[in-house]
Amino acid sequence: MQKNYDFKQVEKEMQNFWKENSIYSFDVDSQNEIYSIDTPPPTISGSLHIGHIFSYTQAEMIARFKRMQGYNVFYPFGFDDNGLPTERLVEKEEGIIAKDLLRSEFIKRCITTSAKYEKEFKDLWQSLGFSVDWSLQYETINPMVQRISQKSFIKLLKDGKAYMKESPVLWCTECKTSIAQAELESIEKDTTFNYVKFKIGEEGLVVATTRPELLYGCVCLFVNPEDDRYKRYIGKNAIVPLYDYEIPILTDDKVDIDKGTGVVMCATFSDSTDVEWYETHKLPYRKVILPDGTIDESVPLIGGLKVLVARKRIISLLSENGFLLGSKSITHTVAVHERCGKEIEILPSKQWYIDILTNKELFLKAADEINWYPEYMKNRYVLWVENLKWDWCISRQRYFGVPFPIWYCKNCGKVIIADEEMLPINPLETKPNKPCYCGCEEFVPESSVFDTWATSSVTPQINAKWGEKNDISNKVLPMSLRTQAHEIIRTWAFYTIVKSLYHTGQIPWKDIMVCGFVLAKKGEKISKSKSNSEVSPKLLIENQSADVIRYWAANSKLGTDTFFSIDELGIAKRFITKLWNAFKFSIYHLQDINLNADVDLMPVDRWIIERCKQTTINARQLLDQYEIGPARHEIDDFFWKDLCDYYLEIVKDRLYQPEIHGYKERQSAQYALYYCMLNILKLYAIYVPHITEYIYQEFFRQNENSISLHKLYWEAEKPIDDEIILFGEKLKDIIADARKYKSENALSMKAEIDEVVIKSDIKYVEMFKQTIRDIRACCRAKEIKIIQ
Numbered sequence: 001m002q003k004n005y006d007f008k009q010v011e012k013e014m015q016n017f018w019k020e021n022s023i024y025s026f027d028v029d030s031q032n033e034i035y036s037i038d039t040p041p042p043t044i045s046g047s048l049h050i051g052h053i054f055s056y057t058q059a060e061m062i063a064r065f066k067r068m069q070g071y072n073v074f075y076p077f078g079f080d081d082n083g084l085p086t087e088r089l090v091e092k093e094e095g096i097i098a099k100d101l102l103r104s105e106f107i108k109r110c111i112t113t114s115a116k117y118e119k120e121f122k123d124l125w126q127s128l129g130f131s132v133d134w135s136l137q138y139e140t141i142n143p144m145v146q147r148i149s150q151k152s153f154i155k156l157l158k159d160g161k162a163y164m165k166e167s168p169v170l171w172c173t174e175c176k177t178s179i180a181q182a183e184l185e186s187i188e189k190d191t192t193f194n195y196v197k198f199k200i201g202e203e204g205l206v207v208a209t210t211r212p213e214l215l216y217g218c219v220c221l222f223v224n225p226e227d228d229r230y231k232r233y234i235g236k237n238a239i240v241p242l243y244d245y246e247i248p249i250l251t252d253d254k255v256d257i258d259k260g261t262g263v264v265m266c267a268t269f270s271d272s273t274d275v276e277w278y279e280t281h282k283l284p285y286r287k288v289i290l291p292d293g294t295i296d297e298s299v300p301l302i303g304g305l306k307v308l309v310a311r312k313r314i315i316s317l318l319s320e321n322g323f324l325l326g327s328k329s330i331t332h333t334v335a336v337h338e339r340c341g342k343e344i345e346i347l348p349s350k351q352w353y354i355d356i357l358t359n360k361e362l363f364l365k366a367a368d369e370i371n372w373y374p375e376y377m378k379n380r381y382v383l384w385v386e387n388l389k390w391d392w393c394i395s396r397q398r399y400f401g402v403p404f405p406i407w408y409c410k411n412c413g414k415v416i417i418a419d420e421e422m423l424p425i426n427p428l429e430t431k432p433n434k435p436c437y438c439g440c441e442e443f444v445p446e447s448s449v450f451d452t453w454a455t456s457s458v459t460p461q462i463n464a465k466w467g468e469k470n471d472i473s474n475k476v477l478p479m480s481l482r483t484q485a486h487e488i489i490r491t492w493a494f495y496t497i498v499k500s501l502y503h504t505g506q507i508p509w510k511d512i513m514v515c516g517f518v519l520a521k522k523g524e525k526i527s528k529s530k531s532n533s534e535v536s537p538k539l540l541i542e543n544q545s546a547d548v549i550r551y552w553a554a555n556s557k558l559g560t561d562t563f564f565s566i567d568e569l570g571i572a573k574r575f576i577t578k579l580w581n582a583f584k585f586s587i588y589h590l591q592d593i594n595l596n597a598d599v600d601l602m603p604v605d606r607w608i609i610e611r612c613k614q615t616t617i618n619a620r621q622l623l624d625q626y627e628i629g630p631a632r633h634e635i636d637d638f639f640w641k642d643l644c645d646y647y648l649e650i651v652k653d654r655l656y657q658p659e660i661h662g663y664k665e666r667q668s669a670q671y672a673l674y675y676c677m678l679n680i681l682k683l684y685a686i687y688v689p690h691i692t693e694y695i696y697q698e699f700f701r702q703n704e705n706s707i708s709l710h711k712l713y714w715e716a717e718k719p720i721d722d723e724i725i726l727f728g729e730k731l732k733d734i735i736a737d738a739r740k741y742k743s744e745n746a747l748s749m750k751a752e753i754d755e756v757v758i759k760s761d762i763k764y765v766e767m768f769k770q771t772i773r774d775i776r777a778c779c780r781a782k783e784i785k786i787i788q
Contacts, residue, residue, distance in 0.1 A: 035074065046089055081117075103428075174340045180390070189333075196241060220281070405427065461500075558625075614725065
């Protein structure tokens with residue numbers, strides 16, 4: 001082995017070796033138990049950052065771990081390239097607005113942009129040494145996926161789980177589309193409570209509102225029936241200021257007596273409570289805000305204005321006309337669209353939905369059937385399901401997505417569903433293959449597309465090629481593992497559970513592994529939208545090495561957030577150097593090893609082998625719980641301390657000088673060294689696959705029956721000899737005491753000392769006697785005295 005490790009040469013060489021030899025291919029005919037992984041297809045919404053590396057690498061380590069436990073690992077990878085995130089990326093990069101282009105032209109640009117980023121993403125994952133079977137790759141816009149997604153919708157429609165209705169819907173005026181409850185984020189925002197006077201005869205009722213621009217949409221005032229202040233007004237009418245029309249004063253228990261003035265203005269629509277009241281009390285609808293975020297032209301005083309401009313104008317008019325009795329600055333929580341950060345509106349619209357509200361108990365029961373890692377993440381899912389208020393709106397008024405496979409009869413309005421053999425289909429380009437039952441042959445195509453989650457929620461079915469000619473659902477479903485970040489529990493995890501239960505009647509996966517975030521500074525997630533990921537993963541890999549980045553990514557407990565800075569990589573770089581040097585030393589002494597020799601192991605060699613077995617058992621138990629960080633720390637503890645700090649120092653002289661220590665004794669050390677170093681390679685293979693594979697190929701492959709380290713299995717669990725483990729701990733104490741003595745007396749570690757006295761239980765005396773030469777050499781002591 002060369003003096004220094006050259007990661008730039010080695011990592012590319014090993015990646016090419018894995019590819020050329022199909023080391024990570026899924027074997028569909030293997031008799032080994034399948035371990036299938038449902039990996040999040042990254043959205044095409046911009047370049048990847050260190051946060052993606054953190055979570056995706058942790059999952060990749062599990063794939064490697066399971067492969068080395070004897071599983072036939074099914075590890076596909078996809079790209080979520082359809083939908084709003086990609087559209088917004090194209091609009092931003094090209095300085096265009098989708099609606100200003102021909103639909104076909106905009107879609108063409110989306111496809112080109114997606115292909116560019118998919119290549120960038122794939123190159124990045126491959127440069128990190130991901131053990132993915134790339135022959136299983138999919139994109140959520142490709143024909144097979146579109147077919148599966150459309151098939152999913154048709155089944156839900158026929159089963160009565162999907163439906164269309166015209167009703168108030170969450171709407172983003174920036175993205176100009178309907179959205180689902182799961183796409184909302186709550187933020188704190190500064191605004192003003194405006195105290196506005198409504199007239200009741202000669203009297204007045206004061207309403208505190210943050211949205212005075214909706215005055216024209218006011219349909220009634222609500223008070224709490226238990227509020228003594230306003231009981232005399234119940235059933236009367238109030239006059240809307242500036243607009244002079246009458247509205248009723250009604251009661252509802254949901255009115256908070258202590259908030260504002262205790263009188264609430266119900267307008268269509270300022271929030272979800274307005275929607276609930278609108279439906280419960282059968283209130284009229286008054287149009288104010290349009291889908292593009294402007295006020296309808298028919299609204300007096302503010303028609304045609306943008307919402308915020310209209311708000312300022314109304315406040316000014318209220319003040320001028322004596323209706324504004326005051327205002328107060330407040331900070332309140334508002335709902336924004338997670339994709340663009342724009343405050344959402346609620347507008348009436350005809351949309352497609354999937355029924356989820358009637359089956360909340362079914363979804364909660366499913367959570368109990370899935371193993372959550374870490375377990376507390378299940379609570380986030382449960383809270384989300386319990387607090388659902390809306391069915392899942394799946395239609396989007398956008399362009400680059402999977403089309404709805406339906407038309408509407410021009411004569412009778414009936415929904416015409418595409419036949420399955422026509423899928424995938426774009427109704428804008430193809431007509432139904434038969435007339436409507438009413439005889440009409442003219443149809444109106446559905447122009448909306450599916451919400452991107454409506455497709456990515458069927459990733460288990462996509463992976464299994466559900467309903468396709470090469471369907472392997474019976475082999476891989478339910479999948480063994482879903483891996484994802486915690487912020488998409490409410491979307492990807494929930495929606496996948498919904499679709500799987502509706503389509504197959506079973507859970508989508510047995511285990512779910514929920515990763516944490518990487519933070520830029522205290523409490524802030526690194527994200528593409530925040531532009532706070534200063535160092536690109538590509539540059540980090542090129543300059544620091546893939547194995548260094550991977551080792552860093554395996555540093556924390558599952559589900560916990562971590563901070564990132566370049567300085568954090570120092571420990572990983574020191575580890576790579578330490579690993580290289582340890583193997584350089586070991587391989588030098590193993591050149592003449594006879595693996596077939598009959599070896600009588602010395603106590604210290606037995607100890608290090610048992611510690612290696614113990615480490616393997618402990619690491620396996622942690623990794624079976626998906627605790628990648630604690631498992632790595634367990635292995636580190638063995639490698640750095642027991643193996644390097646103690647064992648190699650103890651046996652060094654025996655390896656160099658067999659003429660003094662004995663040739664059989666040297667063989668014992670060689671056997672233990674070979675065993676431990678090979679197993680250290682196996683243990684670290686899941687974390688730093690390049691350097692470990694390279695070392696394996698350089699030396700160990702000639703003796704092992706495997707083309708690749710990554711096709712070897714970890715040691716099977718065997719009982720541990722606790723007595724030899726305890727002996728090793730006592731031996732370490734002796735070495736540590738000798739080192740401490742030299743340090744306290746300002747002596748070099750190479751300085752000779754007169755005597756080392758060992759006090760030992762009788763059961764260890766013989767072991768220490770057999771180890772005297774090793775202790776003498778390691779401590780550089782003239783005499784070793786053992787006292788029982």
